[in-house]
Amino acid sequence: MTPALLVGVDFGLPHFDADLDELSQLALTAGLKPVAKMTCKRKAPDAALFVGSGKADEIKFMAEQTGAKEVLFDQSLSPAQQRNLERHLGLPVNDRTLLILEIFAQRARSHDGKLQVELARLQYLSTRLVRRWSHLERQRGGIGTRGGPGETQIELDRRMISDAIKRTKERLTKVKKQRSTQRRQRDRRNSFNVSLVGYTNAGKSTLFNALVKARAYAADQLFATLDTTTRQLYLGESGRSASVSDTVGFIRDLPHGLIDAFQATLQEAVDADLLLHVVDASNPNFPEQMAEVKRVLHEIGASEVPQWLIFNKIDNLPLERQPLERLDLYEVDGQALKRLFVSAQSGEGLSVLRKMLADEVSQIHSEPETPADPRFALDNFGENSDDFA
Structure with missing residues (x-):
């Protein structure tokens, strides 16, 4: 190292x-x-x-x-x-910025994930050609060139990168259409779509694996998951299934080029019926992390999607910071959101989450014209609590 x-x-x-x-x-x-x-x-x-x-x-x-x-x-x-x-x-x-790009390049596994990372890397590189390579200032003349100094190497490289960016964008457009087709197929099946979002290393992939019995890669590190994974979650209480997607984690100062490049992946959050915003409850900076997630959701056009807060990793909380109630309301910018405390690692609280999802799906399918807003459909909740006990 x-x-x-x-x-x-x-x-x-x-x-x-x-x-x-x-x-x-x-x-x-x-x-x-x-x-x-x-x-x-x-x-x-x-x-x-x-x-x-x-x-x-x-x-x-x-x-x-x-x-x-x-x-x-x-x-x-x-x-x-x-x-x-x-x-x-x-x-x-x-x-x-470069550090995050390097990590994304190492972690991308799917075809579209690699394309998205490559696009962001090319966009970053296009502004850095003058950084180290002095040989790029040498001029090159082509066959048939009449007068003038010819095309410098740096101009040639910029044109090559520009062409590569154009090709990568075209390939990503095809990927986006394919994902759109897949989403339409899910919609035709009348599927309820849930997306897990949150700050990197909040435990989204661990929660995803625990909910749908999947084997998505999960580790105690930043950006363990880059590629969106979607699985069906059967909700026995409702007799129906929900489509659950695990998305890339957010981070402070996430490069705009990456946000733009990952539109195909983040579109899962935009088109979701419900967002499960996973928060690392054991991190003392969780309010700042929540604010960053909110900023990115607004930037990609997903700020209006109904959202529940899933405060994860309560098994890492000391006794004095354990919540008095596992289910309550948490106010975010004057809006009361459902908040559930869970441990994806130990499984605590997951049965409650499955029941909440089953109730939500049942309610939406029983009243198709006036679907309930999952942020406010609360029954017999405890008093509001903005802080841990």
């Missing part, structure tokens, strides 16, 4: 990760070994070196002392900042 120095810059924005814990997890997931961390405060990024020349010297010294062979920034760097930092430090410099 390549030793890496992690750097975070606090610009006074909310949710700054002072401990760089998430960046450290990303680095480990990508196959790097964090050997040191450094944080600093600035009012604004330095145009040339992002952190300024003085702090850049400190980073260089710490990298020499700790044996770091790469420097990772928790924020996105411009191509010029990245190039200048590499020249100043004499080491490869990468940012959070």
